[in-house]
Amino acid sequence: MQLSRRFSFLLHFGLIFSSLLIFSCGGGGVEDNGGSSGGGGPVDPPKEIIPSNLSLNVTIIGQDSDNPNGDGSGKVRFSASATNAVSYSYRFGTGDLQSSTSSVEYTYTDTGTKTYNVTVLAYSSTNHSVSISKSIxxxxxAVSDITLLELLAGSSEKTWKINAAQDAHFSLGSSDREYPNNWNAPSFSKSESGFYDDEFVFNVDGTYTHTTNNTVFGKASFLNSDFGEKSGYNANxxxxxxxxxxxxxxxxxxxKSENGVDKLEFGDNGFLGFYVGEQDFTITCFDETNILFRTLDTTGTAWYFWLTSETVSETPSADQFTNLVWSDEFNNDGSLDSSKWVHETGTGEWGWGNDEKQFYTNRSENSKVEDGLLKITARKESWESSNYTSARIKTNKKFDFKYGRIDVRAKMPSKTNGVWPAIWMLGSNFSSDGWPECGEIDIQEYAHTNNFRVQSTVHHPDVSPGEGDTHIASGYNDVNDKFYTYSLVWTKEALTFYVDNKPHKIVGNSCALPFNSEFFIILNFAMGGTMGGDIDPNFSSDSMEIDFVRVYQ
Known part of the structure; x- marks a missing residue:
């Protein structure tokens, strides 16, 4: 009986609780007049807002009938508008972009006349966007350094051509050098190419005209890639x-001059000289009428071109120096002409820097003029602290010169180990700047280390001092038996070495080298040392004989 009452109570309570629960849940399902949920129900997502009627207005600064692409400043003003837009993103066709709530101004910097595809995106408050593009x-x-602009264009316009008459007018070098150290073209050696008739015209307004006369010269891979392959024009x-x-x-x-480097940059595919796919050049050396340009191709090769604004000579550089300015014909027997030559005596520092074994004297036993010849004689004899004597003479402070042609007719001594005669030149700033900073030009050196041949060398700080840039001429195995004329033709463009008017070595010159200042002549006969080597114990005496020394400018 008690259990039945409890069950009845619980059943009654449960029915009441269930009714309350049903009533509470049912109240949230009623919509108001606006159709929105009442109470604590879910909220509908916001409505999408999409911009419309997007337009883009472009104003190229300075644009008029005479200047349809602007005044050259590169400045362009962009103004976009759209319904329901709150911001804009401008993309200028250069990789740059800029956001704004209104208009923007952008400056293009690539020189020349170029076309860009500009896009603007309009964004709404819900970050929805639309876009529009326009081609401009x-x-x-081009903006140039005034000094360089005057060099290239003068007061108005200036025309340049490849200076084909000069050796090394067209050269190659390695990327880590500022001078052509690999190969140099002889005068007029590319006459069959579309190269020498090109005209490169610079105007002060920044325009450049390349008069090709219908053909150019260049690397096939770059020409075909940049200008298109032409049927029938194959690579050599x-x-x-x-x-x-x-x-x-x-x-x-x-x-422009940047960090001490003078740079020239062309728009589009502009170039000068031999085409290697480059539009950027450096000006490595120049005067008012001559410029040495350098460019570096994608393979790491440096290409050099000498241009001149003067009329290109029809005479090759070897024949351009005809005015005899200094000479010694050695026609008067006896002592040397002291108005032209100075003796250097002694052993020098560490054997004149080469561990040479002789003591240089000013005695007639070691140097004299006889039978129309200067004879420089090395002798095996004890003198001071040395076992050999010889002579070394120079023109320093008697005759120092820059550029020209020097001819020395001479006969070398016999082919004996240890002999080392030389005809050479040293920079006149040797006493102040030292060696190899002053530069050295060896016209002829003769020793067993070069098989008693003709060897020509230049020394400067950029090559190992003991090595230099050396070349041994082929042939000439009899220089000890007969006279040959050893020559140097020296210009701002090149140093070219000759034997009897036959060139055997061209060294490209540059402002990066010390061969643009005065030098003096040296004639000497060393014994032993780094090039002479071990001296034949049977050596007693021998001479280098000089017929004449002549300098032309």
């Missing part, structure tokens, strides 16, 4: 097309 063409005038064995068809063209240029 903008002219950017060096991968070059000597007469690639290309019409005259015009582009822009800028010339």
């Amino acid at each position: 063409t903008v002219y950017v005038k 064995s060096d991968g070059e097309i000597e007469n690639y068809p290309l019409e005259n063209y015009q582009t822009t240029f800028s010339a």
Whole structure:
């Protein structure tokens, strides 16, 4: 009986609780007049807002009928508008972008006339966007350093050509050098190519005209890639097309000095000289009418071109120096002409820097003029602390000169180990700047280490002092039996070595080298040392004989 009452109570309570629960849940399902949920129900997502009626207005600064692509400043003003837009993102076709709530101004910097695809995106408050694109063409005038601009264009316009008459007018070098250390073209050696008739015209307004006369010279891979392959124009064995068809063209240029380096940059595919796919050049050396340009291709090869604004000579550099300015014909027997020559005596420091074994004297036994010849004689004899004597003479402070042609007609001593006669030149600043900073030009050196041949060398700080840039001429095995004329033709462009008017070595010159200052002549006969080597114990005496020394400018 008690259990039944408890069950009845619980059943009654449960029915009441269930009714309350049903009533509470049912109240949230009623919509108001606006159709929105009442109470604590879910909220509908916000409505999408999409911009519309997007337009883009472009103003190229300075644009008019005479300047359809602007005034050359490269400045362009962009203004976008759209319904329901709160911000804009401008993309200028250069990789740059800029956001704004209104208009923006952008400056293009690539020189020349170029076309860009500009895009603007309009964004709404819900971050939805639409876009529009427009193509624009903008002219950017090259801005140049005034000094370099005057060099290139003068007061208005200046025309340049490859200085084909000079050795090393076209050269190659390694990327880590500022001078052509690999190969140098002899005068007029590329006459069959579309190279020498090109004209490179610079104008003060920053425009550049390349008068190609219908053909250019360059690397086939770069020409075909940048200008298109031409049927019937194939590369030679060096991968070059000597007469690639290309019409005259015009582009822009800028010339600036940056961190001490003078730079020239062309717009589009502009270039000068031999085409290697580059539009950037450095000006490594120049005067008012001559410039040495350098460019570096993608393979790491440095290419050099000497240009001149003067009329290119029809005479090769070897024959351009005809005015005899200094000479000694050695026609008067006896002592040397003291108005022309100075003796150097002693053993020098560490055997004149080469561990040489002789003591230089001013005695007639070691140097004298006899029978129309200067005879420099090395002798085996005890003198001071040495076992050999000889002579060394120079023109320093008697005759120092820059550029020209020097001819020395001479006969070498016999082929005996230890002899080391030389005809050479040293920079006149030797006493102040030292060696090898002053530069050294060896016209002829003769020793057993070069098999008693003709050896010519230049020394400067950029090569190992003991090595230098050396070349041994082929042939000439009889220089000890007959007279030969050993010559140097020295210009701002090159140093070319000759034997009897036959060139055997061209060294490209540059402002990076010490061969643009005065030098003096030295004649000497050393014994032993780094090049002479061990001296034959049977050596007693021998001479280098000089017929004449002549300098032309």
